[in-house]
Amino acid sequence: MADNFNFELVSPERLLVSGSVSEVVIPATEGEMTVMANHAPTMTTIKPGVVTVKFADGKKDRYVVFGGFADIIPTGCTLLAESAVHVDDIKSEDITRRIEAARKELEHAASDEHKFGIETYLAELTTLNGIVMPV
Known part of the structure; x- marks a missing residue:
């Protein structure tokens, strides 16, 4: 047993x-990451995506997050999300609204760096929308 x-x-x-x-x-921003007991201390930023939790009793649950960061130590992990909701409670309109807001922000981006950040966020939201709301 783990x-x-x-x-x-x-x-x-x-x-x-x-x-x-x-x-x-x-x-995680640098790629999906599995955290288990005795993980090396790590702090990472979180991109929009799905967090999958496997509880001690074997039950699994999933949550949609929209950014944040995770603090990982050998005895625990705390994920502070900018916004989070259970996967069963997410609506397509929620993600669509965020995509539209990011597109509007992209129109007014002043620098290439800002544009790149928004384009990356848009790609992550679009991928998330495909995962959570399959056609």
Whole structure:
């Protein structure tokens, strides 16, 4: 049996998860990452994506996050999300609204660096929309 560790998923609105888990897959900015007990201390930014949580009892659950960061230590992981919702509660309109807002922001981006950041965010949202809301 795998070792368990403490995991918390927190958004500004509420605490979504707090408990003992055996594994968490997070959408880190540099690529998807699996966190398990005794993980090396790491801090990473989070891109829009799906967090998959495997609880100590074997149950799995998924949450959609829209950015943030994760603090990982050998005994736990805390993911502070800019915004998060259970995957069953996400609506296509939520993601579409974020895509439209990013497109408007892109029209007014002053620098190439700002444009690149917005284009990257748009690509991540589009991918997320395809994962969560398959056609």
